[in-house]
Amino acid sequence: QKEVEQDPGPLSVPEGAIVSLNCTYSNSAFQYFMWYRQYSRKGPELLMYTYSSGNKEDGRFTAQVDKSSKYISLFIRDSQPSDSATYLCATNAGKSTFGDGTTLTVKP
């Protein structure tokens, strides 16, 4: 079993939609959770970071962690075409473990 499993996608939504991206993880020792955004032909960049259960909000983005069910989510409100990218969830217990990514396309 992979340590981090990510809903594979791809996802295609109209502009303005609410997007939900999801991951599960297997190791209860993981304490830090991150979402990276990767535009086509670019390296990943950190989007959100959290180390506790609950919600963390940054503008249109909300990261949610449920440690009891080992579930990580990223919500995007009022999605924009510029949000079109691959989103990677990651945990860090010394060295990061990444999900396989979900490719999102937001259509104008």
Added chain:
Amino acid sequence: NAGVTQTPKFRILKIGQSMTLQCAQDMNHNYMYWYRQDPGMGLKLIYYSVGAGITDKGEVPNGYNVSRSTTEDFPLRLELAAPSQTSVYFCASRNRGDEQFFGPGTRLTVL
């Protein structure tokens, strides 16, 4: 700061050739990583380093070697290239925090 830089951007190798992918960072980060990303897939860790002179294997180290003689540089060596090594290679670094900073990647094709 230039951040994390990688050279070359693109490379085509013939089967059996060797090459070194260069990675450098100017942020004085202790931790450095090499990943490969196959089409439609996530990042697989090849090797990582926690400081100059210290390296360790990741998930997919076979066919690769690394060295870390300085804090700034972390080259990845491919010996006897095989078609299975066709991929995009990303180098990353981090300091004590958990955010990794990635380079722009090297696209390698082995024919």
